[in-house]
Amino acid sequence: MKVPLSWLREFVDITIPAHELAEKLSVAGLEVEQMQYIGLPRPHGIKNAPSDAPEVEWARDKFFVAQILEIKPHPNADRLTLAIVDYGKGEPIQVVTGAPNIKVSERGMKVAFVLEGARLYDGHATGWELMTLKRAKIRGIESGSMVCSEKELAISAEHEGIILLPDDAPVGAPLADYLGDVILDVKINPNMARCASIIGVAREVAALTGKKLKMPTLNVLARGAAIAGQLEIVIENPELNPRFTAALIRGVEIKPSPFWIQHRLKLAGVRAINNIVDVTNYVMLETGQPLHAFDYDKLVGRAQGSAPTIITRLPKPGETIETLDGVKRQLDPFTILVCDARGALSLGGVMGGAESEVSAQSKNILLEAAAWNYLNIRRTMQAQHLASEAGFRFSRGIHPAQAIVGLKRAIEMMRQLGGGEIARGVIDEYPRKPKKIVIDLPVAEVKRLLGVEIPVKEIVRILESLEFQVSSPKSHVPSSKSKVRGRSTSLATRHPSLHITVPDHRLDVDGADDLIEEIARVYGYARIPISRMNDELPPQRANVELDQEELARDILIDAGLQDVVSYALTTPEREAMLIPFDERATTRAAPTNAARDYVRIENPISAERVAMRQSLTASLLELVGANLRYRPRVNMFEIGLVYWGRRKGDALLLRELASELPGDDALPLERRRLGIALTGARDESAWQKNDSAPQDFYDLKGVVETLLAGLRIQNAAFTPTGHPSFHPGRAAELKLGEAVIGVFGELHPVVREKFDLPAQAVLVGEFDLDALFARVPPAQPLRALSRFPAIAQDLALIVDENIAAERVHALIAQTGGALLQRVALFDLYRGEPIPRGKKSLAYQLTFQADDRTLSDADASKLREKIVQRVRKEIGAEVRGG
Amino acid sequence: MLDQLNQLRDNALQELEPIWDSAPLEAWRVKYIGRKGALAQAMEQLGALPKAERGAVGKLANEVKTALESAFAAKTGQMQQRALSESLESEPLDVTLPGRPRARGRLHPATAVMREIYRIWGDMGFQIFRTREVETDEMNFQLLNIPRFHPARDNWSTFYIADSDQRVLLRTHTSPGQIRAMRALHPNPIRVILPGMCYRYEQITARSEIQFYQVEGLAVGHNITFADLKGTLTEFARRLYGENIQTRFRADHFPFTEPSMEMDVECIICHGAGCPVCKQTGWLEILGSGMVHPDVLRNGGYDPAEWSGFAFGMGPQRIAMLKHRIDDIRYFWGNDLRFLEQF
Numbered sequence A: 001m002k003v004p005l006s007w008l009r010e011f012v013d014i015t016i017p018a019h020e021l022a023e024k025l026s027v028a029g030l031e032v033e034q035m036q037y038i039g040l041p042r043p044h045g046i047k048n049a050p051s052d053a054p055e056v057e058w059a060r061d062k063f064f065v066a067q068i069l070e071i072k073p074h075p076n077a078d079r080l081t082l083a084i085v086d087y088g089k090g091e092p093i094q095v096v097t098g099a100p101n102i103k104v105s106e107r108g109m110k111v112a113f114v115l116e117g118a119r120l121y122d123g124h125a126t127g128w129e130l131m132t133l134k135r136a137k138i139r140g141i142e143s144g145s146m147v148c149s150e151k152e153l154a155i156s157a158e159h160e161g162i163i164l165l166p167d168d169a170p171v172g173a174p175l176a177d178y179l180g181d182v183i184l185d186v187k188i189n190p191n192m193a194r195c196a197s198i199i200g201v202a203r204e205v206a207a208l209t210g211k212k213l214k215m216p217t218l219n220v221l222a223r224g225a226a227i228a229g230q231l232e233i234v235i236e237n238p239e240l241n242p243r244f245t246a247a248l249i250r251g252v253e254i255k256p257s258p259f260w261i262q263h264r265l266k267l268a269g270v271r272a273i274n275n276i277v278d279v280t281n282y283v284m285l286e287t288g289q290p291l292h293a294f295d296y297d298k299l300v301g302r303a304q305g306s307a308p309t310i311i312t313r314l315p316k317p318g319e320t321i322e323t324l325d326g327v328k329r330q331l332d333p334f335t336i337l338v339c340d341a342r343g344a345l346s347l348g349g350v351m352g353g354a355e356s357e358v359s360a361q362s363k364n365i366l367l368e369a370a371a372w373n374y375l376n377i378r379r380t381m382q383a384q385h386l387a388s389e390a391g392f393r394f395s396r397g398i399h400p401a402q403a404i405v406g407l408k409r410a411i412e413m414m415r416q417l418g419g420g421e422i423a424r425g426v427i428d429e430y431p432r433k434p435k436k437i438v439i440d441l442p443v444a445e446v447k448r449l450l451g452v453e454i455p456v457k458e459i460v461r462i463l464e465s466l467e468f469q470v471s472s473p474k475s476h477v478p479s480s481k482s483k484v485r486g487r488s489t490s491l492a493t494r495h496p497s498l499h500i501t502v503p504d505h506r507l508d509v510d511g512a513d514d515l516i517e518e519i520a521r522v523y524g525y526a527r528i529p530i531s532r533m534n535d536e537l538p539p540q541r542a543n544v545e546l547d548q549e550e551l552a553r554d555i556l557i558d559a560g561l562q563d564v565v566s567y568a569l570t571t572p573e574r575e576a577m578l579i580p581f582d583e584r585a586t587t588r589a590a591p592t593n594a595a596r597d598y599v600r601i602e603n604p605i606s607a608e609r610v611a612m613r614q615s616l617t618a619s620l621l622e623l624v625g626a627n628l629r630y631r632p633r634v635n636m637f638e639i640g641l642v643y644w645g646r647r648k649g650d651a652l653l654l655r656e657l658a659s660e661l662p663g664d665d666a667l668p669l670e671r672r673r674l675g676i677a678l679t680g681a682r683d684e685s686a687w688q689k690n691d692s693a694p695q696d697f698y699d700l701k702g703v704v705e706t707l708l709a710g711l712r713i714q715n716a717a718f719t720p721t722g723h724p725s726f727h728p729g730r731a732a733e734l735k736l737g738e739a740v741i742g743v744f745g746e747l748h749p750v751v752r753e754k755f756d757l758p759a760q761a762v763l764v765g766e767f768d769l770d771a772l773f774a775r776v777p778p779a780q781p782l783r784a785l786s787r788f789p790a791i792a793q794d795l796a797l798i799v800d801e802n803i804a805a806e807r808v809h810a811l812i813a814q815t816g817g818a819l820l821q822r823v824a825l826f827d828l829y830r831g832e833p834i835p836r837g838k839k840s841l842a843y844q845l846t847f848q849a850d851d852r853t854l855s856d857a858d859a860s861k862l863r864e865k866i867v868q869r870v871r872k873e874i875g876a877e878v879r880g881g
Numbered sequence B: 001m002l003d004q005l006n007q008l009r010d011n012a013l014q015e016l017e018p019i020w021d022s023a024p025l026e027a028w029r030v031k032y033i034g035r036k037g038a039l040a041q042a043m044e045q046l047g048a049l050p051k052a053e054r055g056a057v058g059k060l061a062n063e064v065k066t067a068l069e070s071a072f073a074a075k076t077g078q079m080q081q082r083a084l085s086e087s088l089e090s091e092p093l094d095v096t097l098p099g100r101p102r103a104r105g106r107l108h109p110a111t112a113v114m115r116e117i118y119r120i121w122g123d124m125g126f127q128i129f130r131t132r133e134v135e136t137d138e139m140n141f142q143l144l145n146i147p148r149f150h151p152a153r154d155n156w157s158t159f160y161i162a163d164s165d166q167r168v169l170l171r172t173h174t175s176p177g178q179i180r181a182m183r184a185l186h187p188n189p190i191r192v193i194l195p196g197m198c199y200r201y202e203q204i205t206a207r208s209e210i211q212f213y214q215v216e217g218l219a220v221g222h223n224i225t226f227a228d229l230k231g232t233l234t235e236f237a238r239r240l241y242g243e244n245i246q247t248r249f250r251a252d253h254f255p256f257t258e259p260s261m262e263m264d265v266e267c268i269i270c271h272g273a274g275c276p277v278c279k280q281t282g283w284l285e286i287l288g289s290g291m292v293h294p295d296v297l298r299n300g301g302y303d304p305a306e307w308s309g310f311a312f313g314m315g316p317q318r319i320a321m322l323k324h325r326i327d328d329i330r331y332f333w334g335n336d337l338r339f340l341e342q343f
């Protein structure tokens, strides 16, 4: 909300600089987001709100209020005139102007005048360009001074004509004294709805600076025939429309508002229209109460000449309305309407209808000031995608008591600006009058919650400055109605309680806490000391689940992978691309193979983000693609959630059970996953000869094994899988016991193409972290370190191609027993002289005993035992043996 | 004879001096101290000497032998040392060539700043409590004093889940975790932080995202005050930005806290002088906070007459953006390695 300081001063004295005032308001909850200095110098070197609008200082010796003594035609140009201007200093000066709003032979107008050398904006430039006014010849006539438009002075973007000041403007006064201003752009939080008005802000200023609030008078000079009988009001839904007031003025003249009304509206960001409409806006800005003016004669005409009846009601099925913005609107069943017998006149509290609006020909004006349910107003605005100044205020809540304030203030202003006679009396339908709210505030509560002792006198001063009524402290008697019970009652009994009556411009205060907030705010947050909690410290427990996650991240980073975090929102179509062929489209990406319901968004913001992901793999493949545009090698992982609809019978994890609340069974499941993607050369390219072969299945398996080792998980099994996302024969399941923890391998070439990835092997894997972490063993005891030497022997075996390496390894390890400390594969070979269909696996066997030195003979004996075993079990031959 | 021996020694040592190759050295050894060398021949003549001379000559001959043998050993050592030095000095490396790269992974900057926040709050006695992302309207709004159609909802543009009649949504903030934490931990005092991903119905631009991290904090006890809140947040700011950071507390509004406030820290870029990052104000908004509203305490199962507490919420990405001067929030979930590898 834009608050011109000049307007604010009408209601409160301001004796501190604007930037200090802005700081006080900002820390008290009325954040001043912008400050626009109009003509006045912006102080530098201090913390100060910025301005998006252009600013220029009006030098006191260059910018003046002046009067046009005479306007003469320009001898060489039809569109230009010569104005003889008296600016109160010395001889009158002749200036050349092209302003269309002054004409030859007119005289006496007051204008804003600048002398040669002034810095101001170039009115003819398309943007905002500062210039220095220089003496120049305009069509042969030399001129060094000028009369200004609003744009040249940075008041507004208006450059149609020059500013015409009121007749009483003092000639010779520096313009900065007369029109200089500062506009505070104040952010109105929902709890500060009362401050969406000049008076509302003035009240805060008064409380914060210790000044008095000067309220406008509500006297109405009403001499016309009484309003009684001229109008009837029927409220059908008092809970949505607790009050409706109306006043009538007859015989007004519709014309432009005077300078000051128009100027203030402009500074506040509202367009001036005519005196009647301007008054409704002006009084809304001043008091916060939105108003609506009807052409009374149009209402009478709709009522076929008789006294109209205004009905507020909900729409009939299919009912529509055309609002002032020219939009024909379908109405929702909850939208409250202002109607007459013929139909809808306006959207209650939001926007008027086109049919009954005030026009240049209107003479008799019916003025409405009503109160509406704020939640319902906001609901209507959302449903209609409609914003208005009235709706903004009503949707934040306006106390019904304010209706009559706005009504009286506005009808009297209409009389003053438009003439005519006000009908005596008002119509005031008030079916839901809110109860006076009286709150019992035990003074001890202030200290209990704020942690600072504020003297009772100060508490009373603060509350009274905000127009709360405070009754004298009752000493030593706790109120029976006190909200405070238990522990603190003992405190409260030793301290007085205050009775606070909430003023009738506030809807946001109904408990002691609300009052304590007001006290803290005005007392000043900065004055409240800082302290250290001395309360009982809850037991300190680690978050094991998170610790495991972070450990996994560290292991994967150590393995050279980049941690990424990607969007949880995706499309089911994108994830379906993980399945290369349509007939398997129901199969989901690793590791769940069952099709689950997507968690879909009702109101997606883009077609790319319509459902919660069920897989990390699709996200990762997109990131791989994006990064492959810049580099040939990408190694990354993500630890994140996947989501799907919960079904009856879904088992919950322990962590889910721990925080499950009634009603949560309607919520989807959120499960933790690890996704890995590798592609490109094994080693980053370098100047030396490196292993620059592309990464393959075994690189990914190595990462998986590193993770398992880091988590101390043993006995993992890797079994081939025909999962459709992967290249046939190049994928495996990771199993721990019976549980499938994840699937990984080389991406199926068709999937790779669907994701638009270049023709290089892409290794991906996805793992169920909840299942994995559940199998992390507790800390293991240390195995003793043998003091005795180890003996290493090599063993190369020729086996059938279809024998899995894991099988060979297991047989060797099993047969070697406790003395075989380590079995390491160091060579895999196919080709001459190994027969086709066979492969050679070479192992290094390390024998060691804990209690003695093994002899070569001991080792050879064990090696021979192993050879016999593998020969028998899998037909292995010793190579070269 | 004695002179002859002395002469032999002097000649031998003199000859040895310039020798630096193994072949001449071997020749020298054979010539002087070999089995048929000069010294051996001299010793053979010993028997032919008169008895009286034999003792003195024998002694000298032995001395000469020892001297030559040790000179030979010393020379051999010197030659080996020189050969080693020469071999080491040949083909020096170009130390300016780049080293062999070691593949290194990195934490995502959002993860990294989350860890920093976990650590600071952990040190201050706040445990980590994570709750779900897909929430009910009741948890996300209603139990936090934000009824349907309340104007405060304007601050939380919301993604609703289809077919839920707007009863299920993506949490717009971590605050529903307050209710969940209270209900899970009741009737114990509470000191937790609630980190996680939140979602808002926003256009994705340099300044706004549809998903973002948030960290909520909650303390509930018998004796917790607004002054404690100020003290706790000031301590956090000091631990995050250093001992001398200036803070400012401003009244603000959140429906679930009362009184509510915003903590600003002096702009870490311009130190208060005013710059584009702080929009010329000299202050940076870091977190929102307040005393837990009595209705919210009640909704969590705590009697507001006996308990009080505070809550706060902060945006880790904003902290990271300020720290690293990241001017486009889209970098976070864009995951361009050229961005990620700078951390």
Ligand SMILES: [Zn+2]
Binding pocket: B267, B268, B269, B270, B271, B272, B273, B274, B275, B276, B277, B278, B279, B280, B282, B283
């Ligand atoms: Zn700054």
